[in-house]
Amino acid sequence: MLFTDNDLSFPPWALDTLALAALDMKLDIIGCTYCLKTPPYVVACRPKDNAAQFDVDSISEVDRIPTGFMLIRLAALERLEQPYFTYEPLQETGYTTVGTEDYPFCDKFRAAGGSIWLHAPLSFYLTHWDGGRGIQLTREPPYHREVFGIPVYRDV
Secondary structure, three states: OOOOOOEOOOOOOHHHHHHHHHHHOOOOEEEEOOOOOOOOEEEEOEEHHOOOOOOOEEEEEEEEEOEEEEEEHHHHHHHOOOOOOOOOEEEEEEEEEEEEEEHHHHHHHHHHHEEEEHHHHHHOOEEEEEEEEEEEEEEEEEEEEEEEOOOOOOOO
């Protein structure tokens, strides 16, 4: 099952890339991350065990990723009680309260013995749109860029 948010765009080969990684590595859940589209442009991911960062050049296990571009093996849902998704307000360190169903789903799946995998290299090809403006991850500080080349400010 593929989840995609209607405010994300990705290249035509991205789904094949994600599916091949899931098949090759026998993963139940794999997805990408992206920046939130409003300041402070936080990268929507929680690395494994609250590590300070994740490896941007590999597929690695993480604690949480958004469901905006996520592939889930249907058998993985059999581990969970319904409802699979619930909306919960979350407080992320240093930022305002954000409500989501993404992170509680990841927490629920991990509590049931599953693992969540981030395809970091593919994440750099996603664009998170806010009207006519898109935000992408980049490997250079400030680690995101506006698609139309206008610099975006980020507190670091």
